[in-house]
Amino acid sequence: MLEISQRGRAMPVSPFRKLAPYAEKAHQQGKIIYPLNIGQPDIETPPAALDAVRNADIRVLGYTHGAGTESYRRKLAAYYQRAGLPVVMEDIIVTTGGSEAILFAMLTCLNPGDEVIIQEPFYGTYTAFAIATGVRIVPVTARIEDNFALPPLADFERAITPRTKAILICNPSNPTGYVYSRAELESMLALCKAHHLYLISDEAYREFCYDAPYVSALELAGAEPNVVVVDTISKRYSACGARVGALVTLNKEVYMAAFRFAQMRVSPPGLGMLLAEAAADLPETYFDASKAEYQARRDLTVARLQAMPGVVCPRPGGAFYVLAHLPVDDTEKFGQWLLESFSYENQTLVLSPANGFYQTPGLGQQEVRIAYVINRTDLEAAMTCLAHALREYPGRVELQAPPIVEAAALPL
Amino acid sequence: MLEISQRGRAMPVSPFRKLAPYAEKAHQQGKIIYPLNIGQPDIETPPAALDAVRNADIRVLGYTHGAGTESYRRKLAAYYQRAGLPVVMEDIIVTTGGSEAILFAMLTCLNPGDEVIIQEPFYGTYTAFAIATGVRIVPVTARIEDNFALPPLADFERAITPRTKAILICNPSNPTGYVYSRAELESMLALCKAHHLYLISDEAYREFCYDAPYVSALELAGAEPNVVVVDTISKRYSACGARVGALVTLNKEVYMAAFRFAQMRVSPPGLGMLLAEAAADLPETYFDASKAEYQARRDLTVARLQAMPGVVCPRPGGAFYVLAHLPVDDTEKFGQWLLESFSYENQTLVLSPANGFYQTPGLGQQEVRIAYVINRTDLEAAMTCLAHALREYPGRVELQAPPIVEAAALPL
Known part of the structure; x- marks a missing residue:
């Protein structure tokens, strides 16, 4: 029997692509979709x-x-x-x-x-x-x-x-x-x-x-x-x-x-x-504009997320991501629901469910990564969408302390 | 102790680069060097x-x-x-x-x-x-x-x-x-x-x-x-x-x-x-010119090699390489000698010793790969150089049948 290798079978599908088929469908339905899932900057290449x-x-x-x-x-x-x-x-x-x-x-x-x-x-x-x-x-x-x-x-x-x-x-x-x-x-x-x-x-x-x-x-x-x-x-x-x-x-x-x-x-x-x-060869000042832009987006994103009831969002010091805890049962289900069953003024968004960023099973189930790689107007609109979605989502759960992993449970 | 991995230690130096330091020196001495070692075509990119x-x-x-x-x-x-x-x-x-x-x-x-x-x-x-x-x-x-x-x-x-x-x-x-x-x-x-x-x-x-x-x-x-x-x-x-x-x-x-x-x-x-x-998108005729050029070079290279006493050179049907048996003790030594100790009208050449293409130890020691990726005038000059070098090389050995590997000696 011809068989592919064990490592070939073990290779995961990119965690960033899991929601792609649902996003594709939502797009075909004519929804405006804010892509906050991929770390693909929108800033222009110099x-x-x-x-x-x-x-x-x-x-x-x-x-x-x-x-x-x-x-x-x-x-x-x-x-x-x-x-x-x-x-x-x-x-x-x-x-x-x-x-x-x-x-x-x-x-x-x-x-x-x-x-x-x-x-x-x-x-x-x-x-x-x-x-x-x-x-x-x-x-x-x-x-x-x-x-x-x-x-x-x-x-x-x-x-x-x-x-x-x-x-x-x-x-x-x-x-x-x-x-x-x-x-x-x-x-x-x-x-x-x-x-x-x-x-x-x-x-x-x-x-x-x-x-x-x-x-x-x-x-x-x-x-x-x-x-x-x-x-x-x-x-x-x-x-x-x-x-x-x-x-x-x-x-x-x-x-x-x-x-x-x-x-x-x-x-x-x-x-x-x-x-x-x-x-x-670009002068060091080249980064001033892009840094200022990302910083403004971070501030906007964090402020909007922190204002949403049940959301826990640390204020990160760098990169262009925030990892936030949402008051939902499961961010993978929530992400799918956002694309399949939700829209606010014909808009919705794609998020990265955070379970793809944890190796320990069960962690990250209520967390999402948000990449602030879209302009501030769209980012505001996306945050408004998210606020509405969190109110409407049938799987909403009220804030509980995020799961604590006992030291003994660490996979050594 | 910090140690690199076994696979890192096992990784070979590229066989195409072994003679590079000698070529560099010969170049510094002002010799014209024909590079027949690397499969880097000289034909222009479309x-x-x-x-x-x-x-x-x-x-x-x-x-x-x-x-x-x-x-x-x-x-x-x-x-x-x-x-x-x-x-x-x-x-x-x-x-x-x-x-x-x-x-x-x-x-x-x-x-x-x-x-x-x-x-x-x-x-x-x-x-x-x-x-x-x-x-x-x-x-x-x-x-x-x-x-x-x-x-x-x-x-x-x-x-x-x-x-x-x-x-x-x-x-x-x-x-x-x-x-x-x-x-x-x-x-x-x-x-x-x-x-x-x-x-x-x-x-x-x-x-x-x-x-x-x-x-x-x-x-x-x-x-x-x-x-x-x-x-x-x-x-x-x-x-x-x-x-x-x-x-x-x-x-x-x-x-x-x-x-x-x-x-x-x-x-x-x-x-x-x-x-x-x-x-x-290029038309199929695009390849006509490059193919004709490589074919002419193949014919030239094979004809010149076959005319050199002691050289065995099959006539390959494709790619832009020939693998030839030379009447020398060791093509790696010969390749180094070409760069260090030989020149003909201030010219010499770089070859690929064929031992880098065999896994079985000892094979290919009298063979070289020649990449005909230089223009025909230079190729003629390089072949003339090679003919002179084979006459002068102190490690010349007269033609013997290329080594035959017994089936039993194959590493199974």
């Missing part, structure tokens, strides 16, 4: 970066160096240096999106059967990378009542086993928007050092911090052997489709192994690198 | 395809569908249909180069520890993908005295174990240029059916067949459940840097699993897809 592609003088679009073109790596290093990171060109492997950097980090730092500890809720797609690479994710749960801050280090220590090889953080966090403080990062790095673990830091949203300056894991004293940074231009320059990211590490052994994985696919996308190189 | 990128009206370069844009998949399906393949849009997953299609095929069709049989010599990078996915390659050796044709099916049958899940072929072959006949393909598919194996067919060079019409594995009767095609625009349109390929299969279960792996990295390169879409 025209200067697109122009660099348009004006490139290309006769043969050939392979480049496996770590990316020297000219782009040089400019990317300069970008990091401006941000205070001790990074040179030789520390950077340009990847096909942040995705490929995650893949290379897992392949390089962990063997099949090894464990990586990740604070949940986490970016659901990490699960797919773990399945593809045979790695086991061990979750440590952050709580909405703590604003999704770093859980106590004792929780991490309890989760460490002889197979643990790395802790992976996403900072600022997708899906919670939480931004780690320097003290939190330092304590995490100290923990990694004490247990000989890699600290893989996904910094895709590094430019979007609203309340305090951003601290990268690579800035920390002693980062050198432990830290592997995953980065991408997708969110920074609103250029998700370019598929250009980077793996950055000061650990030369990790670098060389990751580079051999990079050689396997010969080179990263050439046209995307042209765009990325021009974007890296 | 200007109409590049113009499509230049003229695209992009405000936000966003993610696309995980399987690629519908418009490109539709045109790619039409391209396959013109070539006689029963392929529709829904059978195609656009990938990041052919590389990613190989990765997805291995992840989907094989579990870690499973075996894939590959005729050697083979594209050395398959080894890297096998290590990354935990798959074991079992080689079946093709012989230069048979022009690298399909080895007897009995050799494949002997190599099949309970862990065998697939046979992978590259047609036309990189590195030998061999093109499988319809009868060979049919016998291979019948073998796969008898043993419930996938037939993964890497068809990167499908447009470059000089002596007979091309037969794709997907055209065969009964291809549907077994065949998984790996394709790319890299060679077809001289657009290696675009990083656009495809996985094509009529097996829906394989398709859906591969698609879930594709969702993991969200979408393929967007700018490259714009280029690929415009290229798919």
